[in-house]
Amino acid sequence: MEFCSFALDALMTEGHLMKSRFNAPVAWLTSGLFSVLSGCSWADQEKSGSDAFDILTDKPTEFFADATSTNVPIAPSLHATDSVFIDVDKDRDLDVVVSVEHGVNRLYLNDGQGRLVEQPGAFGKGIHDSEHVRAADLNADGNMDVVFVAEADEIHQLFLGDGKGGFTDASERLPQTSQGNALALGDVNGDKLPDIVIGSTGETAYAPDAKIIPARNLLFLNDPKRPGYFINATKTHLPDTNDQTEGVALADMDGDGDLDMVLASPAFPNRLLINDGSGHFKDASSQLDLRVPMESREVQVVDVNQDGYLDIVFFNITSNNFGWDKDPQTRILVNDGKGHFRDETAGRLPAHKFSSWGGTVVDFNHDGNPDLLVGAIDVPGFVPLQVRAWQNDGKGQFRDVTGDVMPGSTVGRSWSMGRGDLDGDGREDVFIGGWGTQARLLLSDTNAYEATRPAVTPLNSPKAETQ
Template sequence: MKKALALLLLTTAVGLADMPAAAQAKKKAAKAVAAQDSVFYVDASANLPEKAVSGPGMDVEAADLNKDGFLDIVIANEYAPNLVMFGDGKGGFRQVPQEQLPFIVLDSEDIAIADLDGDGDLDIVFATEDHTVHELWFNNGSGAFEMRHNLVLNSVSNAVLVKDVNSDGKPDLLFGNAAAKDTPGQNYLYINNGDGTFKNETSQRLPQLLDITQDLKLADIDKDGDDDLLVGNEDGNRVLINDGRGFFKDESASRLPASTAEETRKVTLADVDGDGDLDLYFANVAFRPGKQKQNRLLINNGKGVFTDDTNKRLPVSEEHTMEGAFVDVDGDKDLDLITVDIFKNRPVRAYLNNGKGVFTERTSYILPPNLDLEGIGIKVADFNSDGLKDLYFVNRGAKDRLLLRKKK
């Protein structure tokens, strides 16, 4: 037995010695990646350009920017150049050269993508926090961008949202603001003129409210055919109801349960209990005194009135959750939950839905081992064109992670 084992080891060693160094390295890398796979996901992080995705990332979005039919990735970096990576449709990515997205260093926090000037391609907006300039990058149709003008708002923004709020077929802009660091401010709504220039209609369309806003979402929560505005704040979340013409009224007091001491970073909407309406998930942190880390799950009664069912439906959370994303991980037709924690080397968490909106942590079953990040953002999308939902994680200060969903 010992002789056979020795012969096997010798044969293996000779084989490796005869193999070119590059091939050996590739084989070792493939084995290392395979060791990081799970039942559901393949770790394809090696497909990402090393230096490009190791910056101070704050947000991620995906869209086809160069009109080749494949998803590309946009990263907002804090005090570093923002990043665009073109996808090859197979889960591989390459960084666009500097001349296609010039390097400008601002405190970029959030991303919105839409055809702002009506020319048939997708443009990019970066919201900045510590600068008064928000970047509007216009696409030439092939994925090269120029900054024709900026929005100088005198706002400290952590959120930007793009959507047609007044039903004229042109995407408008909303910014979630503070007046200064840790000082509440007014959120802004800018109406698109159709050519990529905008008119400030905040005072006409938004209630005058002072908040420290971290996230904005538009969705039809009351099923009346128009999109309402969900506002995630450090100091109490809000629901603003659309009158159908893009004018919003604060109805938080009658639609949200009494506020807990939560400091929300992301708002996510999903029908977690399968009853045909959108429920609310608040990803919370506790950086400010007196705040609670517990994430919240609010159930919609079908008319846009929410009940806090957190204690019945979510496990206790003692982490600083920057984002939660819903995706059907196990193929059972309900939405499961993935979360990321901002503190360094904290595990990404995964929770299975029982079909009725009750979640149980099954991280080790769902995700690869050692998926410990300084997690900022998650993007769920089909990055390799196989019809399955993949996961991209922004890992602040270290290499981002890309998980491709295995085929059934």
């Protein structure tokens, strides 16, 4: 009970912080936010018959155990915006790097069983507005390196890994700054070195009538003569447009063997850029079937119907918590095999009205078909909701199986999600970012986790009353 009281105090404090930025009511605290408390979920009086709330131990489902309370540093007011799973110290398990908005970016080392321990100062002590993080071996030394992009303070960062868990700040090698809110790494010009794509935005303030200034996405090509140094190829390789990008995916969308670019925009129609193989991109957005206006915040590329062609999933919001505006329905564009992408949302995805700042692709039922986890927030109000689980039938049609798949504690203002096998069971685990609510860790080996979890005595049991 002491932990839950501590978390409640933190959330009440956070309520004032959120109100100042999003004009959202403190009534969040009575609308489901309690259930983000790590290791606790809440039932109301009508269901439980108690005086007010019962604190219930959150049981794992067949597919996931919420290991947050025991395996993740508790930080309920942290703005954990994104994460990436990499082995930073070559101990043969995956660690987690977390980008933090208006805070210090974090490194969580894995003990080999999925328990994460923070390494303070791994990426310095500076506070930045970091929105996304990605990792790759950028300087060809065999060690994983890390890139963060920041929006408000426009300080993008590059850290070179030493393979022992240490990092050196090499941010001066990034040739340009911007309001960055999207990031992807990949070899776009075929020289076997990963390059950097940064999606840029141009908001001047967080307000309904915020002025949008022109913003260009950035392309930094890795210098083959000096791997780990970068050449700014933005003007020569990208279309000269006002981009306003908050999500970017690099993938071979036309089947010619090179990486193309899919862009998610909060202000303009989403875009498709086709690579000529040398890293020069041409706008092919007319090949996207964009039937409705969208405020898109993230994009995933995946072959949903197993036909050998990559499809597109856009995660959308109605507004940045300024009231109801655009339709926030998650949308799926299916590749016809000829380079055109048809909007088949109505027949393939569950209908919804919540807004989603992020989601991920994971085969949570291990049937070989890609499923979706979808972050959910109620707007207006910025009210935390439970993360949704949508199961793929193998033909690209999804149904909502949240109640069967997601532990009840997975309620929060969920943001971007990282995935990978943290506990060594051969199945992917998921780290769910949280905007001012506790970031959560879902482990797929539910039996192993339960075997190590301490027993919890219900508060209304006779034993608890005597303690």
